Amino acid sequence: MKYCSHCASELTYIIPDGDNRPRFVCPACQAIFYQNPRIVAGTLPVHNGQILLCRRAIEPRRGFWTLPAGFMENGESTEQAALRETWEEAQAVVQLQSLFSMITVPHIDQVHIFFLAELEKAEFAAGDESLEVALFNEEDIPWNELAFPTVSQTLKRYFADSSAQQAAHVFDIGISQALAKGLKSSG
Amino acid sequence: MKYCSHCASELTYIIPDGDNRPRFVCPACQAIFYQNPRIVAGTLPVHNGQILLCRRAIEPRRGFWTLPAGFMENGESTEQAALRETWEEAQAVVQLQSLFSMITVPHIDQVHIFFLAELEKAEFAAGDESLEVALFNEEDIPWNELAFPTVSQTLKRYFADSSAQQAAHVFDIGISQALAKGLKSSG
Ligand SMILES: [Zn+2]
Ligand SMILES: [Zn+2]
Numbered sequence: 574m575k576y577c578s579h580c581a582s583e584l585t586y587i588i589p590d591g592d593n594r595p596r597f598v599c600p601a602c603q604a605i606f607y608q609n610p611r612i613v614a615g616t617l618p619v620h621n622g623q624i625l626l627c628r629r630a631i632e633p634r635r636g637f638w639t640l641p642a643g644f645m646e647n648g649e650s651t652e653q654a655a656l657r658e659t660w661e662e663a664q665a666v667v668q669l670q671s672l673f674s675m676i677t678v679p680h681i682d683q684v685h686i687f688f689l690a691e692l693e694k695a696e697f698a699a700g701d702e703s704l705e706v707a708l709f710n711e712e713d714i715p716w717n718e719l720a721f722p723t724v725s726q727t728l729k730r731y732f733a734d735s736s737a738q739q740a741a742h743v744f745d746i747g748i749s750q751a752l753a754k755g756l757k758s759s760g
Numbered sequence: 761m762k763y764c765s766h767c768a769s770e771l772t773y774i775i776p777d778g779d780n781r782p783r784f785v786c787p788a789c790q791a792i793f794y795q796n797p798r799i800v801a802g803t804l805p806v807h808n809g810q811i812l813l814c815r816r817a818i819e820p821r822r823g824f825w826t827l828p829a830g831f832m833e834n835g836e837s838t839e840q841a842a843l844r845e846t847w848e849e850a851q852a853v854v855q856l857q858s859l860f861s862m863i864t865v866p867h868i869d870q871v872h873i874f875f876l877a878e879l880e881k882a883e884f885a886a887g888d889e890s891l892e893v894a895l896f897n898e899e900d901i902p903w904n905e906l907a908f909p910t911v912s913q914t915l916k917r918y919f920a921d922s923s924a925q926q927a928a929h930v931f932d933i934g935i936s937q938a939l940a941k942g943l944k945s946s947g
Binding site for chain 1: 761762763764765766767768771778781793794795796797798799831832833834835836837838839840858859862864866867869871873875888928930932
């Protein structure tokens with residue numbers, strides 16, 4: 574971030590009046606450019622006890638398995654974002670049931686939100702960003718080929734405590750956990 | 761958004777290859793500028809059955825009452841953001857208990873997250889952005905002087921069903937609800 578997107582002047586990086594941390598500020602038009610975390614929204618789709626996973630066709634983590642999820646867009650709700658991503662990546666129509674996990678990944682400035690969802694019919698297909706999409710029994714989950722710690726943690730908590738499925742799991746991914754899984758490259 | 765923040769060239773607004781919606785794209789350096797919703801994080805602080813509210817010293821909704829909350833910053837978790845805002849606005853140290861509500865406000869591209877929190881000691885004071893801070897019994901909540909629909913909905917759900925306090929309430933604020941409360945001006 575070097576130039577003002579309103580007037581093209583060169584930006585300064587200073588603490589604005591009344592603030593307590595440095596921001597990109599335009600000395601010409603006084604615009605302040607805040608930088609905030611982004612939301613990744615997705616689903617944990619369940620069909621007769623099996624989980625729907627997508628194998629990624631794009632970087633980061635191409636070839637690894639993930640729950641359908643992606644960046645929330647302006648103008649949509651978290652639920653709409655989760656449903657849209659499930660359609661785009663897995664060509665699946667699901668019914669949202671409840672918020673399952675909300676996980677901050679602070680070192681890449683992301684918050685990942687997964688809704689528990691029911692996939693009524695076993696109808697799905699690989700979208701543009703997926704190599705393949707498949708249903709997995711618990712014993713067949715490819716734990717060593719999962720794309721991101723937020724996905725593995727969400728799946729782990731789902732299988733660990735099925736009685737807690739209606740309560741939200743709110744937690745953070747530490748940098749050590751993330752580096753071990755290569756999440757840093759997703760930032 | 762008119763100029764590229766990397767190279768100061770004039771931006772175009774087009775659908776990039778492999779995307780399905782228009783973005784600000786730099787024709788010179790190819791940078792794509794995504795715009796995504798921002799997270800507002802805060803707490804629902806409870807002390808012996810009373811709720812801690814802050815009267816806003818700043819626009820929008822100056823003079824109206826709110827739960828302590830504000831924009832999540834890069835590098836922090838949702839919980840850290842909620843605790844920081846509670847300290848900054850109400851000079852209160854609370855213990856987070858559980859995620860209570862996650863509310864999308866799509867027309868201003870915000871997601872509001874409130875954690876249920878315990879205020880052990882009745883110690884608090886007005887921070888820079890508050891005119892006053894006070895504890896309220898349920899019957900004294902200033903329902904007609906609340907700043908935002910996300911705050912009134914969160915309080916309403918808290919009092920409506922105390923047994924559901926451990927489960928997350930996930931919902932959206934429609935534009936009609938928001939306009940009625942003047943939330944539009946908070947965008
Ligand atoms: Zn400027
Ligand atoms: Zn450029």
